[in-house]
Amino acid sequence: MSSESEINECYEEAERLVLAAGKLIVEVFESEKLVEQKDDDGVDLVTEYDRKVEEMIVNNLNRKFPGHRFIGEEETAKANTIPEFTEAPTWIIDPIDGTTNFVHCFPNIGICVAFSVKKIIEFGIIYNPITKQLFTGRKGKGSWVNGKRLRTSTKQDLSKCLVGMEPWIAKDKNYRPSVYRRMDAVIQSTRGLRVIGTAALMLCYIAMGAIEAYHVESVSAWDVAAAKVILEEAGGVIIDISGGELDLMQPKVIAACNRSIADQLIQLFDTASSGSSDSTMEALVRS
Numbered sequence: 001m002s003s004e005s006e007i008n009e010c011y012e013e014a015e016r017l018v019l020a021a022g023k024l025i026v027e028v029f030e031s032e033k034l035v036e037q038k039d040d041d042g043v044d045l046v047t048e049y050d051r052k053v054e055e056m057i058v059n060n061l062n063r064k065f066p067g068h069r070f071i072g073e074e075e076t077a078k079a080n081t082i083p084e085f086t087e088a089p090t091w092i093i094d095p096i097d098g099t100t101n102f103v104h105c106f107p108n109i110g111i112c113v114a115f116s117v118k119k120i121i122e123f124g125i126i127y128n129p130i131t132k133q134l135f136t137g138r139k140g141k142g143s144w145v146n147g148k149r150l151r152t153s154t155k156q157d158l159s160k161c162l163v164g165m166e167p168w169i170a171k172d173k174n175y176r177p178s179v180y181r182r183m184d185a186v187i188q189s190t191r192g193l194r195v196i197g198t199a200a201l202m203l204c205y206i207a208m209g210a211i212e213a214y215h216v217e218s219v220s221a222w223d224v225a226a227a228k229v230i231l232e233e234a235g236g237v238i239i240d241i242s243g244g245e246l247d248l249m250q251p252k253v254i255a256a257c258n259r260s261i262a263d264q265l266i267q268l269f270d271t272a273s274s275g276s277s278d279s280t281m282e283a284l285v286r287s
Contacts, residue, residue, distance in 0.1 A: 007115070010065065011123050011138070014091075014113045017060055021053045021111050022129030025096070029130060033103055046099060050074055053095035053111065061091055073222045085221070085249050087118040094222035097126075098198035107131060110200040114225035124226030126200050135204045137230035145208055150234040152257035153209045158264040161212035161257075164194045164202040169218050178273060182215065185272035203227035203255055207234035213256040213265050215241070221248050231255060237262050241269070 033047045054074045061068065071083045072093040091113065096102050098109040107130040114124045126135040135150075137143035143150045155161055163186045170179040186193045194211060196202060200223060202214045207230050225248060228238050238255040240246050243266055246253065256262035 007117070007122050010089075010115050011125075013061065013064055014057075014115065014123070014125055015134075015136070017057045018111050018113055018125050018127045019134070021056060021095070022127050024053065024056075025049065025102070025109070025111070025129045029102070030105055035103055046074065047096075047103065049102070050095045050099055054093055057093055057095065057113065058091070065089070071221060073220065082249060083221075085116075085119060090116045092116065092121075092222050092225040094200065094226075097200040097223055098196075101197045106197065108196045108198050108201055110135075110198055110204075112200050112222060112226040114222075114229065116225070121225055121229045124229040126204055126226050126230065128201065133204075135207070135227075135230050137207075137226075137233045139229055139233070141233070143207055143230040143233035145204070150207045150230070151209060152206060152231075152235040153212050155212050155257060156260050158190055158213070158261055158268065161190050161261060162192050162194060162210075163190045163265065164196065164205070164211050164214040166195060166197070166199065166202075166216040166219075168197075175217065179217075181272040182269050185268050189268055199223040199253065200227045203231045203236075203238065206236050206255055206257055207231045209257070213254075213261050215254055215265065215269070217241070217252045219251055219253065221251065224248070224251050224253060241266065 028049060036046050051074050054072045058070050058072060069088050069090040071090060073095065094112040096109055097112050102109050110126045110128050112126045115122050123138045133145055135145050165183060165186065167179050167183060170176045183193060199216050199219050204227055205211050206214060231238055236255060236257050237259050238246055238253060239262055241252045241254050254262050254266055256265060
């Protein structure tokens with residue numbers, strides 16, 4: 001598959017399914033949900049609606065596009081393996097990015113669908129059915145929210161930026177020192193730190209110019225695949241924390257409105273890791 005008409009057909013079907021899934025989510029958003037834990041820490045939650053949405057999207061796409069591959073959060077969790085990302089036409093799906101938010105009726109959630117050919121993300125769709133924001137991106141064609149063209153912030157000075165992070169990984173003591181030091185560095189050196197519990201929407205917020213940068217470790221391909229093309233088409237960058245190319249299957253994300261801000265954030269984290277901290281921060285790191 002390579003023709004524009006074929007990719008257009010995939011895009012139109014994906015958008016239709018994402019909007020249909022959104023209606024289901026809205027109907028049950030304020031209801032009690034049956035919740036299961038996918039990990040021992042109680043951080044990674046799943047509901048019956050995560051499974052229903054993924055099954056609905058995958059089953060419909062599979063009928064319409066037989067032979068396509070699928071990488072989905074819930075199916076991957078069931079298999080307990082890192083899926084292989086090949087050059088075949090592949091759908092990457094997160095039925096509800098921000099499941100914990102969904103469980104608590106916190107309105108930051110995203111239904112995420114990305115489509116790749118030859119390992120290149122051709123388009124991404126992210127829908128927050130609670131706020132009715134539909135983020136879309138097409139490689140080489142731009143990105144939009146509800147039909148309005150997206151553009152990243154033009155800021156060049158990290159000290160004037162708003163930065164997002166996700167600190168949940170600090171529940172693991174092996175990650176705790178670096179997470180606390182990085183959060184402290186952001187608080188001290190930027191206009192503010194924001195945490196909303198969904199990588200997909202944070203990347204979209206960079207694309208729309210609402211924040212300038214974002215960092216998260218230990219996420220998965222389905223958390224960032226759709227947002228990656230949306231952000232890049234808006235003028236932003238998403239790279240590995242080392243400064244190199246992002247490994248989509250094991251992403252350690254630095255995202256920003258431009259490369260200069262991304263590099264400044266990496267430098268800030270490098271300094272925080274090697275420098276001294278105040279006594280309060282040292283106490284947190286040791287806890």
